[in-house]
Amino acid sequence: MAKAAMMLIAMISLLTLTSWGRSVSDIRFSMVQGSTTEWSDNQVLFYRAWAGPLPGIAADMAVLDIFNIYANSQQAPLSSKELWWSQLHNQLMIGQAMDPYFRDIYRLTEGLLAYEANKMQESVDLLAKSEPFLNSSDPLLVAAFIAHQELHNDELAFDLANRASKKTDAQQIAVGFASSILRKSNGCRIAIEFLAGRLQDMPEKYQQGIKNRIQSLQTSDSCRNEFMGHNN
Amino acid sequence: MTKFYFLTLFTLKEIYSQRIYQILTGMLIVIPWLMLIPTSLFMLDIGKVFIDLLFLCLHGWALVYIFFIASPLLARDIEQGSCHIFLTLPMTRTQYYWSRFAGITSGFIPLLIVFLASSTLAFAFAESIWGSYIQAGANTSFIYGTLLILLPYIALTAVLFMIASSATGLPEITVFLFLIWLLCWTIPPVLGALQETEVQNSTPDVIVLVIKAVHQLLPDLSSSEISLGLAHNYPLQSLQVIGYCTHHLAYALLAMLLAITIFKRRDLS
Numbered sequence: 485m486a487k488a489a490m491m492l493i494a495m496i497s498l499l500t501l502t503s504w505g506r507s508v509s510d511i512r513f514s515m516v517q518g519s520t521t522e523w524s525d526n527q528v529l530f531y532r533a534w535a536g537p538l539p540g541i542a543a544d545m546a547v548l549d550i551f552n553i554y555a556n557s558q559q560a561p562l563s564s565k566e567l568w569w570s571q572l573h574n575q576l577m578i579g580q581a582m583d584p585y586f587r588d589i590y591r592l593t594e595g596l597l598a599y600e601a602n603k604m605q606e607s608v609d610l611l612a613k614s615e616p617f618l619n620s621s622d623p624l625l626v627a628a629f630i631a632h633q634e635l636h637n638d639e640l641a642f643d644l645a646n647r648a649s650k651k652t653d654a655q656q657i658a659v660g661f662a663s664s665i666l667r668k669s670n671g672c673r674i675a676i677e678f679l680a681g682r683l684q685d686m687p688e689k690y691q692q693g694i695k696n697r698i699q700s701l702q703t704s705d706s707c708r709n710e711f712m713g714h715n716n
Numbered sequence: 717m718t719k720f721y722f723l724t725l726f727t728l729k730e731i732y733s734q735r736i737y738q739i740l741t742g743m744l745i746v747i748p749w750l751m752l753i754p755t756s757l758f759m760l761d762i763g764k765v766f767i768d769l770l771f772l773c774l775h776g777w778a779l780v781y782i783f784f785i786a787s788p789l790l791a792r793d794i795e796q797g798s799c800h801i802f803l804t805l806p807m808t809r810t811q812y813y814w815s816r817f818a819g820i821t822s823g824f825i826p827l828l829i830v831f832l833a834s835s836t837l838a839f840a841f842a843e844s845i846w847g848s849y850i851q852a853g854a855n856t857s858f859i860y861g862t863l864l865i866l867l868p869y870i871a872l873t874a875v876l877f878m879i880a881s882s883a884t885g886l887p888e889i890t891v892f893l894f895l896i897w898l899l900c901w902t903i904p905p906v907l908g909a910l911q912e913t914e915v916q917n918s919t920p921d922v923i924v925l926v927i928k929a930v931h932q933l934l935p936d937l938s939s940s941e942i943s944l945g946l947a948h949n950y951p952l953q954s955l956q957v958i959g960y961c962t963h964h965l966a967y968a969l970l971a972m973l974l975a976i977t978i979f980k981r982r983d984l985s
Contacts, residue, residue, distance in 0.1 A: 529915070532905035537865070537939040538775065540768035540947050547758065585948045587760040687759060 527574070528581040535582060543583030546575045550592055554600070554690070569601035580613055590614050590623040592690070594630075599693030604634040608644070615647060624648035633675050672707035719807050720815050727819020730789065737785055737823070740777060744831045747773050748838040755842070763850035766842055767858045767947040770835055774862055777827060778869040779897070786820045787876060787893060791886035799984065813976050817877055821870055828866065832859055851949045861946035864939065864957070867964040871935035872897065874971035881979035896934060903931045904938030935967045 535542035550572060557568035576597055579589040590611055598607035611627035614620075625648040632641035679698050683691050701707050731737050751769040758765045793799040793816070802812050839855040876893055883889045909915050910924060942960070945952055 525912075525914075529905070529909040532908060533902050535940070536901035536905060537937055537943060538768070538772055539940050540764065540944055541772050544754075544758070544765050544768050548754075551757065583944060585944065585950070586764065588758055588765075591759055 527578060531578055531582060539582040540586075543579045543586050543589065546579035546582065547586075547588050547592065549575045550579070550596065554596055557600075569597075569603060572597060572601055573603060573606055576610060580610060584613065584617040587618070587620070587622075590618075590626075594623075594626045595690045595693060598626075598630055598634070599697050604630050608635065608640070612644060619652050621648040621651035621653055624651070629675075629678055672701055672704070676701055676707075719811055720818070723802060723807070723812065723815030724818040724822065727789075727816055728822050731785060731819070731823040732826070734785060737781075740780060740785075741827060741830050744773075744777060744827060745834045748831070748835040749841075752838060752842060760849060761948070762842070762846045763854040763949075764947045766839070766850070767854060767861070768943070770858060771861060771865060771943045771947070774831065774865055777831065778824070778866060781823065781827060782869060782872060782876060783890065783893070785823065786873060787880075787889050788886055789820070790816065790876065790880045791883075791889050794880065794883070794984075795885045797984075803984075809980050810976050813877065813881075813979055814972070817874065817972055820873055824866065824869070828862070832862060835862075854949055857946040857949050861942060864942050864946075864960065867961060868900075868935055868937045868939060871964045871967045871971065872900070872937070874968040874975065875935065878971045878975040878978070881975040882982065897937070899930060900934050900937035903927060903934065904936065904940070907931060935971075936963060 531542050532539065553568050553572050553575060557565055557572070560568060576589060576593050579586060580593075583589070593607050593610045597603050597610070608627045608631050611623040611630075614623035624644050628641045628644035628648060631637045631644055635641075676698055679694050679701070683694055748770060751766060751773065754769060755762055755766045799812065803809065835858065836855055839850075839858065843850050872893075875896055876889065879889050879892045879896075883892070906927060910919060910927070916924075939960075942952065
């Protein structure tokens with residue numbers, strides 16, 4: 485009986501010590517800081533080596549990392565957001581290199597890299613990489629839109645839209661968009677409609693960048709003038 | 717032939733009686749369902765992510781089986797001299813080794829059946845939740861991929877027999893098998909990197925030659941194109957699949973023949 489009581493006391497004491505040790509050791513996940521690591525193609529070689537026969541998993545991990553980076557960037561002050569965007573770009577590049585068929589990568593490039601991080605040229609480059617791998621015209625069309633609307637590079641935009649319209653699933657919008665660039669007649673209305681259409685399939689928490697862009701278009705002077713011209 | 721069947725069946729029963737094997741079988745029922753949790757985090761290619769995760773599980777359980785079930789079983793035979801029980805019967809070393817190989821390889825089958833059955837049900841459930849985000853025929857691609865991805869592990873099992881034919885015990889078998897597995901895992905991507913001009917220029921020719929030679933000696937575990945293609949439901953070319961299957965089965969037989977040659981000359985006393 486005495487032995488059992490002693491054992492019980494010893495166990496309770498040890499449990500208390502364990503809990504106390506854990507509470508003061510302060511080992512917890514701290515928010516990782518962003519860093520401005522420049523992208524290098526050599527990073528892909530390392531990821532290919534560890535992924536071995538499972539490059540798809542490496543791409544999935546990159547996407548999970550992107551969610552994490554985005555969540556952290558939302559908590560970071562405005563001045564240090566740039567540090568996170570560099571990492572976001574790197575993870576997207578890794579994801580695309582590991583699994584170039586993965587549509588989530590291109591969707592996040594559009595939603596986060598372009599409209600949250602404002603890295604338009606990088607987004608266009610990454611979206612254009614989808615061409616040999618996807619049958620879908622979607623990423624190329626988005627790249628064309630960004631090139632036209634944000635980079636104001638109509639030559640590139642037309643080239644991308646033209647390539648998009650050659651895809652098997654090319655929607656009417658791809659053909660129409662290419663021709664409207666040629667006519668230089670597309671304006672705010674088309675841009676806003678296009679961006680609003682892009683919100684479909686995008687989880688709500690990642691829509692903010694595109695919504696902000698729509699809002700800024702709606703309130704811009706040039707768009708107001710265009711809308712007034714239409715009304716007249 | 718009776719002796720062969722007897723020892724194969726005995727090996728299978730021996731494996732099945734191990735608690736770790738039973739636990740592994742039980743876990744394979746649950747794991748595909750647990751994989752639905754991380755899958756739900758993704759947006760468009762949900763079916764692809766689910767297949768990726770299931771392939772990851774497949775690699776995981778195949779390795780657990782080889783390292784923690786097959787290796788100790790074979791090592792026990794040598795360390796504790798259990799092989800003498802069989803070899804004292806009118807059974808040759810060749811028969812003993814082939815039977816053990818057949819038994820250990822057959823041990824994959826119950827695990828495979830459980831894994832595929834549970835995954836198929838999980839797929840059906842996933843399709844009912846995510847519908848169009850899972851491509852039609854994704855489950856068939858997954859089953860096809862599973863069967864293909866398992867082939868290198870049969871070759872790796874043959875390598876295990878080759879190592880065991882001259883090894884003194886479990887630590888030696890485990891360390892060498894792990895090294896070989898690690899090389900098999902990393903060499904194909906390294907060779908892929910060597911295709912790039914920049915890497916090619918900065919790597920000495922001797923190293924390239926050594927890497928290529930080692931790659932030729934080891935089984936090719938690089939099923940990356942298969943797992944990537946099938947996860948996206950892209951069809952594989954018949955010739956490539958035939959070549960892939962031939963390579964692994966021929967490698968397994970070759971490794972076993974070599975293992976038997978070494979084992980026959982071994983002094984077991």
